[in-house]
Amino acid sequence: MTDERETLLKILKRLSYEEGEFLLKSGKTSTFYIDARETALNPEGMYLTGSIMYKMVREIPGIDAVGGVSVGADPLVCAVILNSYALKDNLAGFFIRKEPKGHGKNLWIEGAKNLKKEMKVVILEDVVTTGGSSLKAIEVTEKEGYNVVGVIALLDRLDGGKEAIESKGYLFKSIFNLNDLRQCI
Numbered sequence: 001m002t003d004e005r006e007t008l009l010k011i012l013k014r015l016s017y018e019e020g021e022f023l024l025k026s027g028k029t030s031t032f033y034i035d036a037r038e039t040a041l042n043p044e045g046m047y048l049t050g051s052i053m054y055k056m057v058r059e060i061p062g063i064d065a066v067g068g069v070s071v072g073a074d075p076l077v078c079a080v081i082l083n084s085y086a087l088k089d090n091l092a093g094f095f096i097r098k099e100p101k102g103h104g105k106n107l108w109i110e111g112a113k114n115l116k117k118e119m120k121v122v123i124l125e126d127v128v129t130t131g132g133s134s135l136k137a138i139e140v141t142e143k144e145g146y147n148v149v150g151v152i153a154l155l156d157r158l159d160g161g162k163e164a165i166e167s168k169g170y171l172f173k174s175i176f177n178l179n180d181l182r183q184c185i
Contacts, residue, residue, distance in 0.1 A: 008048040009176060012039045013184040026130045036126035036154050040075035049154060050079025052175055056152050057122050063149060064119040067094035069137050072126040096137050109144050117145035125153040131161030
């Protein structure tokens with residue numbers, strides 16, 4: 001594991017992992033909760049997440065933009081596109097609303113003026129559990145005219161999300177999975 005990844009894993013474990021009794025968005029209950037926003041909104045955590053995710057995005061040929069569902073993916077998208085800019089790259093970013101705001105232009109996608117229809121994009125996620133949120137983000141993004149290649153997550157909870165996403169023909173990568181987090185000292 002690289003120094004960047006090792007440091008990010010320690011930050012994730014310290015700031016984002018809690019044990020207890022939790023109800024997840026998927027409706028399942030869990031004895032642990034991972035709030036990756038705590039890591040993504042920490043200065044060092046954001047920097048490292050952006051650096052690592054940017055490299056993962058650039059391993060995929062032809063990607064023009066990254067996006068994700070607000071609020072969880074907002075710091076991830078910002079970190080990746082800032083990293084891109086610092087490296088004199090031109091990766092665009094966008095946010096996906098959970099629902100159109102109901103007034104103004106009634107948009108699903110924010111940041112679309114930086115995009116072109118048919119662009120190849122990657123969806124960024126903080127934590128993937130069953131993959132339902134990722135698949136909904138893919139559906140919305142494709143309906144808006146963009147070509148989704150896959151999903152890159154900060155953490156895979158190993159609850160079937162990877163398999164659900166890949167079963168629909170999309171690429172799935174994560175920086176870490178639950179086993180990495182549990183093995184972290």
